[in-house]
Amino acid sequence: MDKQTVGKRILSANEQFAQGNAELLAAHNLVCLNMISSPGSGKTTLLARTITDMRGRLRIGVIEGDLRTDLDAQRIRATQAPAVQIETKGSCHLSAEQVHGALGQLPLADLDMVIIENVGNLVCPASFALGESAKIVVLSVAEGDDKPAKYPSIFARSAALLINKIDLLAAEGLADFDTDRVRTDASLLNRSIEIFPLSARTGQGMESWYDWLAARVRS
Amino acid sequence: MDKQTVGKRILSANEQFAQGNAELLAAHNLVCLNMISSPGSGKTTLLARTITDMRGRLRIGVIEGDLRTDLDAQRIRATQAPAVQIETKGSCHLSAEQVHGALGQLPLADLDMVIIENVGNLVCPASFALGESAKIVVLSVAEGDDKPAKYPSIFARSAALLINKIDLLAAEGLADFDTDRVRTDASLLNRSIEIFPLSARTGQGMESWYDWLAARVRS
Numbered sequence: 508m509d510k511q512t513v514g515k516r517i518l519s520a521n522e523q524f525a526q527g528n529a530e531l532l533a534a535h536n537l538v539c540l541n542m543i544s545s546p547g548s549g550k551t552t553l554l555a556r557t558i559t560d561m562r563g564r565l566r567i568g569v570i571e572g573d574l575r576t577d578l579d580a581q582r583i584r585a586t587q588a589p590a591v592q593i594e595t596k597g598s599c600h601l602s603a604e605q606v607h608g609a610l611g612q613l614p615l616a617d618l619d620m621v622i623i624e625n626v627g628n629l630v631c632p633a634s635f636a637l638g639e640s641a642k643i644v645v646l647s648v649a650e651g652d653d654k655p656a657k658y659p660s661i662f663a664r665s666a667a668l669l670i671n672k673i674d675l676l677a678a679e680g681l682a683d684f685d686t687d688r689v690r691t692d693a694s695l696l697n698r699s700i701e702i703f704p705l706s707a708r709t710g711q712g713m714e715s716w717y718d719w720l721a722a723r724v725r726s
Numbered sequence: 727m728d729k730q731t732v733g734k735r736i737l738s739a740n741e742q743f744a745q746g747n748a749e750l751l752a753a754h755n756l757v758c759l760n761m762i763s764s765p766g767s768g769k770t771t772l773l774a775r776t777i778t779d780m781r782g783r784l785r786i787g788v789i790e791g792d793l794r795t796d797l798d799a800q801r802i803r804a805t806q807a808p809a810v811q812i813e814t815k816g817s818c819h820l821s822a823e824q825v826h827g828a829l830g831q832l833p834l835a836d837l838d839m840v841i842i843e844n845v846g847n848l849v850c851p852a853s854f855a856l857g858e859s860a861k862i863v864v865l866s867v868a869e870g871d872d873k874p875a876k877y878p879s880i881f882a883r884s885a886a887l888l889i890n891k892i893d894l895l896a897a898e899g900l901a902d903f904d905t906d907r908v909r910t911d912a913s914l915l916n917r918s919i920e921i922f923p924l925s926a927r928t929g930q931g932m933e934s935w936y937d938w939l940a941a942r943v944r945s
Contacts, residue, residue, distance in 0.1 A: 545764040545765045545766060545848075545869075546764045546848050546876070547764060547868060547869025547870045547873060573876055574849065574876060574878070574879070575875065575878055576872075576875055578872060578875065578876065579876075597849075597879060599849035626849065627764070627877070628818070628848070628849050629764075629765050630793065630816075630845065630847050631849070647868060649766060649866060649868030649891070649894070650764075650766025650868075651765075651766045654765055656794065656795050656797065657765070657792055657793060657797065657798075657846070658765060658794075658846070659793070659794055660793070660816060674898075674899050675868070675894070675897055678896070678897040679893070680891060680894050680927050681894070708899050709899075
């Protein structure tokens with residue numbers, strides 16, 4: 508068996524679990540977002556604030572993926588939302604089988620939406636379907652404005668791009684971050700991508716993101 | 727053939743090329759550093775400044791790994807240093823075979839050191855030897871102080887940790903970054919890791935890093 512054949516068989520097993528997850532989520536009328544970014548883009552802070560601000564409007568359950576520790580799930584549970592931690596023990600992305608196990612631990616009947624925070628990695632998670640309705644990519648302004656050009660896969664496949672930490676643009680060291688370059692490059696890769704510049708820390712720009720989230724549940 | 731066996735065979739082919747690279751580098755009395763970080767930690771800026779500031783003291787050649795584009799090699803060539811770009815076409819790490827090809831394009835006889843800037847990814851590159859003398863991990867303060875705990879492999883395997891963008895610690899949004907937490911967590915994983923807080927943009931802290939680099943060539 509050559510490498511390519513083995514690769515196809517592994518992908519196919521993942522695809523089967525992804526399909527099962529999609530069916531389970533559909534049976535519960537749940538929207539599921541697969542959130543992908545580099546380490547440290549602020550995904551967990553973004554999720555915690557989203558859950559808190561959307562209380563009463565959207566019931567969100569969370570699946571946290573990390574190589575090690577359950578630090579992120581602890582931060583989400585502090586918001587009172589249900590959260591399941593998956594420790595990948597060194598693997599660079601979540602698998603659909605791991606998500607299948609985690610979905611079984613969430614109170615699906617009491618939720619409107621499941622958000623999966625994938626392992627911090629802008630490359631590998633883009634290639635593994637988990638059964639999600641859509642992928643979301645998060646880019647912190649501290650990472651630089653060349654990232655859509657240099658890491659195109661995830662920008663090409665995401666329904667939305669959250670440009671996080673825009674409050675840091677006031678720092679002298681980040682004055683050359685060009686939001687328009689990010690918009691242009693991401694839109695070239697993906698004409699339908701929705702782009703939300705925001706700061707999960709200060710709250711700036713979050714309302715447009717919340718409206719987009721709420722619209723996905725209604726539609 | 728099960729997945730584990732295939733994994734071993736792939737690793738073994740990579741290890742063979744890594745061994746060949748190490749021998750080629752040793753034959754030219756060259757130190758080789760494999761620089762690993764998340765996207766946007768500032769590796770290329772760091773390299774460009776290091777090359778410029780070390781001119782006359784250390785002759786550095788660079789191998790740039792990116793999924794797409796040769797933007798980084800262009801930035802290095804602007805410093806007059808020789809640079810070879812490897813486009814991985816979507817792969818999440820450099821392979822020893824790719825580095826083997828790139829070494830053949832560098833003027834090895836005219837260099838003291840080769841620095842490989844790996845694909846921006848804090849996970850996968852840690853597992854693939856390239857024939858380097860040592861790994862270097864770069865962490866931007868914007869990524870947060872919990873990264874050694876959450877992504878332990880690369881911190882456990884690196885000879886040095888560069889904590890970059892410390893000029894941004896003056897920004898209100900990064901005031902809670904705890905450099906001591908990074909030091910403690912990284913040192914728990916790796917008692918011999920050398921830690922350099924610095925800013926490649928302002929130059930703060932760079933001299934200690936330069937001394938460390940120069941000492942590796944002398945030793």
